[in-house]
Amino acid sequence: MIINKNQRFIIKTVLSSLIRRRSRIAVALLGVAIGATVLLGMVTLCYDIPRQMGQEFRSYGANLLLMPTNNQPTMDMAEVQKAVSLLPRDKVLGVTPFRYDTIRSNQHPYTIVGTDFNQVTKTSPFWQIDGALPQNPHEIMVGTDIASFAMLTIGSKVTISGKSKQDSRFEEEMTITGIVKTGRAEDNFIFINLHDLEQLLEEKDQAEVVEVSITASEAELKQYIDTITSQSTTIEPHLIKWVTQSETSVLGKLSSLLYLVTLVVLVLTMICVATTMMTVVMERRKEIGLKKAIGAHNKSIAKEFLAEGLVLGVIGGTIGAFCGIVFAQVISTNVFGRSISIEFYLIPITIAVSAIVTVIACLIPVKRAVEVEPALVLRGE
Incomplete structure (x- = not known):
């Protein structure tokens, strides 16, 4: 690109002005850099917070339920796997999976729950387990209310009895490996490996409820539900509304707060730049008056000041953009304990926004500059 003499003159004038007033320009540059830092950092957090918060909310439990359709008591696990395969891996x-049945122990009725202990810690990380999860046959875990009622401890042996789905009776001695506390219905259940319960019930590969923990927004979950519903005739998916609605509400409010903070910082950046440039205009009144006296047009004077603002915006935006990446990483590491996903296309956008904000901030000082009367200024008035 060829630069003509007029453009070269403007560039030299702009650079000369910035260098001669470097102390004042440094203040404006710092303001722009801080604004760009907050802008990129906050916007990056807003983009990545759904992923971060989604993982945090999963500590409160699953957000999707799979249940049998048409009031059927159970669903086939092969169909469950097909439904799960429709979700993004x-x-x-x-x-x-969960399977429920009623058993008796010491003449008292209890609910026994068969589940996959390797998965339950992923979908229900809020369970507080004293002891260990059952790993071997004839091992169980009991809820804290049952343990208190029956005066059971880790290592206690209990005999459970019941009836299989084939109407044959069973009676087995079990060892307690852990006591679970959730503050919910689980405190009144006995937990056993799903495979072991299936052997007692003489029925395989069946589940009554399947809990799914998936990192997704409420809108995405509804799309997954529609997909499963259209592909499966035996499984009916449901949202766990209290989890998904709470997550959506918190994310919405947090995003609004971050955008509000960003807006406030950009406004303060504009004020900082406008104040600095206004001071520069006042200092250069004689210079502006002299230029106008020897024939400079208002347009050329305006271009000069706007060019200074543009240079400030680009330099400050570039510095702030890279500082914003560090800022976002520090916030994410300290708050969420994990690194953030950087959207690198936000860097040029941040620089462009910084330049636009700076140029807008220069409009009032530019207006004051073009209003300078050469005759009054040169007379010292």
Whole structure:
């Protein structure tokens, strides 16, 4: 690109002005850099917070339920696997099946729950387990209310009895390996490996409820539900509304807060730049008056000041953009304990926004500059 003499003159004038007033320009540059830092950092957090918060919310439990359709008591696990395969694999954190039945122990009725202990810690990380999860046959875990009622401890042996689905009776001695506390219905259940329960019930590969923990927004979950519903006639998916609605509400409010903070910082950046440039205009009144006296047009004077603002915006935006990456990483590491995903296309956008904000901030000082009367200024008035 060829630069003509007029453009070269403007560039030299702009650079000369910036260098001669470097102390004042440094203040404006710092303001622009801080604004760009906050802008990129906050916008990056807004983009990545759904992923970060989604993982944090998964500590409160699953957000999707799979249940049998048409009031059927159970569903086939092969059909469950087909339904789960319709979900994005990289977003699924855990899939936990549950099977319920009634048993007796010491003449008292209890609910026994068969589950996959490897998965239950992924979909229900809030479970507080004293002891260990059952790993071997004839091992169980009991809820804290049952343990208190029956005065059971880790290592206690209990005999459970019941009836299989084939109407044959069973009676087995079990060892307690852990006591679970959730503050919910689980405190009144006995937990056993799903495979072991299936052997007692003489029925395989069946589940009554399957909990799925997946990193997704409420809108995405509804799309997944529609997909599963259209592809499966035996499984009915449901949102766990209290989890998904709470997550959506918190994310919405947090994003609004971050955008508000960003807006406030940009306004303060504009004020900082406008104040600095206004001071520069006042200092250069004689210079502006002299230029106008020897024939400079208002347009050329305006171009000069706007060019200074543009240079400030680009330099400050560039510095702030890279500082914003560090800022976002520090916030994410300290708040969420994990690194953030950087959207690198936001860097040029941040620089462009910084330049636009700076140029807008220069409009009032430019107006004052073009209003300078050469005759009054040169007379010292």
